[in-house]
Amino acid sequence: MVCRTPPNRHSGSIFFALQKAVTGGPRRFCSVKYERVHPPLSFVTPRPRKIIHCDCDCFYAAVETRDDPSLRGKPVAVGGRADQRGVVATCNYEARHFGVRSAMATAQAVQRCPDLIVLPPTMEKYRVASRQILAIYRDYTDLVEPLSLDEAYLDVSDARHCHGSATLMAREIRARIAADVGITASAGIAPNKFVAKIASDWNKPDGQHVVLPEQVDAFVAALQVKKLFGVGAVTAAKLNRLGASTCADLRSWSLLELQQHFGKFGTRLFELVRGIDLREVCSDRERKSISVEETYNQDLPDLAACAAPMRTLVEQLVLRVQRNDAARFICKLTVKIRFADFRQTSVECLGTGIELQTFRHLLETGFARGMQPVRLLGAGVRLEEEESEQQLGLFE
Ligand SMILES: [Mg+2]
Numbered sequence: 442m443v444c445r446t447p448p449n450r451h452s453g454s455i456f457f458a459l460q461k462a463v464t465g466g467p468r469r470f471c472s473v474k475y476e477r478v479h480p481p482l483s484f485v486t487p488r489p490r491k492i493i494h495c496d497c498d499c500f501y502a503a504v505e506t507r508d509d510p511s512l513r514g515k516p517v518a519v520g521g522r523a524d525q526r527g528v529v530a531t532c533n534y535e536a537r538h539f540g541v542r543s544a545m546a547t548a549q550a551v552q553r554c555p556d557l558i559v560l561p562p563t564m565e566k567y568r569v570a571s572r573q574i575l576a577i578y579r580d581y582t583d584l585v586e587p588l589s590l591d592e593a594y595l596d597v598s599d600a601r602h603c604h605g606s607a608t609l610m611a612r613e614i615r616a617r618i619a620a621d622v623g624i625t626a627s628a629g630i631a632p633n634k635f636v637a638k639i640a641s642d643w644n645k646p647d648g649q650h651v652v653l654p655e656q657v658d659a660f661v662a663a664l665q666v667k668k669l670f671g672v673g674a675v676t677a678a679k680l681n682r683l684g685a686s687t688c689a690d691l692r693s694w695s696l697l698e699l700q701q702h703f704g705k706f707g708t709r710l711f712e713l714v715r716g717i718d719l720r721e722v723c724s725d726r727e728r729k730s731i732s733v734e735e736t737y738n739q740d741l742p743d744l745a746a747c748a749a750p751m752r753t754l755v756e757q758l759v760l761r762v763q764r765n766d767a768a769r770f771i772c773k774l775t776v777k778i779r780f781a782d783f784r785q786t787s788v789e790c791l792g793t794g795i796e797l798q799t800f801r802h803l804l805e806t807g808f809a810r811g812m813q814p815v816r817l818l819g820a821g822v823r824l825e826e827e828e829s830e831q832q833l834g835l836f837e
Contacts (some may be wrong), residue, residue, distance in 0.1 A: 489654050491607035492722060493595040494629045494637035495578065495614060498646035500591035501531040503624040504570050505560050516541065517558045523547040530562055534646065567591075568764070570622050577617050581610055586722045590764075591626075594634050596722035608651050615649065632657060635718035639668055661716035662689040669713050671706060673736045675816070688714040704783035731765060732775065732821025733757045740781045740814035744805065747815055751776075751804050754820040755797050762795065762822060770824040771795070776803035777819030780811040795822065 497503060501519035506512045516536035521527015527547040539554035551557050571590040578585045584596035595614075603609035611628040618626045625647040629640025632654045640660075643650035652660045666685055667677035683702070685691045691699075691714040699707030712718065733754050741747050762768050775789040788807040792799055800820055808815070 488598075489632050490596060490598045491600075492631055492634055492637040493597055493607055493611050493614070494631075494634065494641040495574075495593055495595065495611070495626055496628070496641045496645075497574070497591035497618070497624055497626045499531050499533045500570075500624070501562060501567055502533040502536075502560075504566055505563075506533065507623040508566070512558060515558055516554050516556060517560065518547070518550055519560050519562050520547050520550075522559065522561075523551050527559075529559075532557075570624065573622050574618055574626075577614055577621065581614065584722045584724050586724060594637065594722045608649075611649050615647070619647075633716070633718040634720050634722065635670065635713060636660065636716060638670075639664065657716040661714065662687065662692070664688045666691060666714075669710070671709065671736060671817075673816070674738055675740070676703075702783075705785050706779070706783045730775075730821055730823045731758070731761050731767060732777070732819055733761060734777060734817060734819030734821075736779075736817045737815075740816050741818070742814050744808045747804055747808065747818060748801070750818055751800055751820065752797060754818060755795060755800050758820050758822065759795050767822075767824055768794075771822045772825040773823035774799055774803065775819075775821040775823065776800055776807050777817070777821070778804070778807045778811065778815055779817035781814040781816055783816075784811060785817075786810045789823070792822075 502517045505519060506517060514535065516533065516539060518529045518532035518536050518541060520529040520531070523546075529541060529543050529545045529547055529550050531543055532541045532550070536550070536554055536557055539557070541550040541554050541557060547559055551559070567590050571587075574591070575585065575587065575593070578593060578595055581602055582595050582597050582600045586594040588594070597607050597610055600607075600610060603613060607630045611630050615626050615628060618624065627641050627645040627647060628649040629637040629643065629652070630649065631637040631640050631652040636652050636657055640650040640652050665677075665687055666672055666680045667674070669688070672680070679702075680686070680691070685694070691710065694711075696708065696711045699710050701707070703710060735750065735754060737750065741750060762771070771793050772791065773789050774792040774795070775787055777785065777787045779785045786807050788803040790799065790803060804818075
């Protein structure tokens, strides 16, 4: 058997590893084979990178507490009102102590923590803080990829600050955020985005964690599979039933086995459990598309059940496009669906504006291809390339 459709974005070394895995052999030898692959040097993964994932701690709640010191030490949540079926957007650690979590219904949050102070979001204040933070990042590198108002990847591989030490840069960036913006941030430092993101959670709040290239293997091996991006509660339970609770457990699975159980996502799992993530940090200025997506705790059983989540995604997309000032560059609209069996489909159409109705049509078309429960939905826009380049020119 041969790997007929090797993912073309992979470097030679991984391609060989994938091919070896697909060609089979006893399970237990799979990772050993991988270790023994020695492709020519010119074919090896690009030079090691230094990625920082920066994430502010309880961002909205932190900004509110900064502006009203009387809130300090008290449980604070930012979100919708309990009597209007509101949801918690962010809460501080004092509130988490009571079991309050983001995305929880505010009514439930107040039940768990009767003294909870619930504040309405003041987005403009958060945007101002976010712009200040972005400006700090850009003092270190142009390769900044914001994930949300308070989270971003930085590729500092070529940055000369702090003698080129990403660890020291992260420390300095966090100190500047604290001094200039008045809130704390945590950071993960690693050779790729996936590991950096997990590492930023390690010493939260107001801390950082470094995973050196030689530590990636052991760091990832010990990770619980539920920590992997795209693995929600349902998949984690399925993996546990199949005997895999850590990434090390999953390494004994061949690529073929992973694909049989998880479709396309199996390829990604194969890479992730080995700490492989070649995704580049894409700065906003090079961005060719903007999208939002959500993996649901419980599969959405039918098309009707997808309607409300799609509306929420489109609302989030509008905000994200506005924040990137990209509305005038929209040329296509896209919808992504991952079904319960992990098969994935994308539908797109030409369009220059974000209209819910159009996304509903795309959803219908995509859903008809699977006709089964949905575990992930995404909505996005593609941006006109020529326009993007013009936009690029404006910044230079
Ligand atoms: Mg955060």
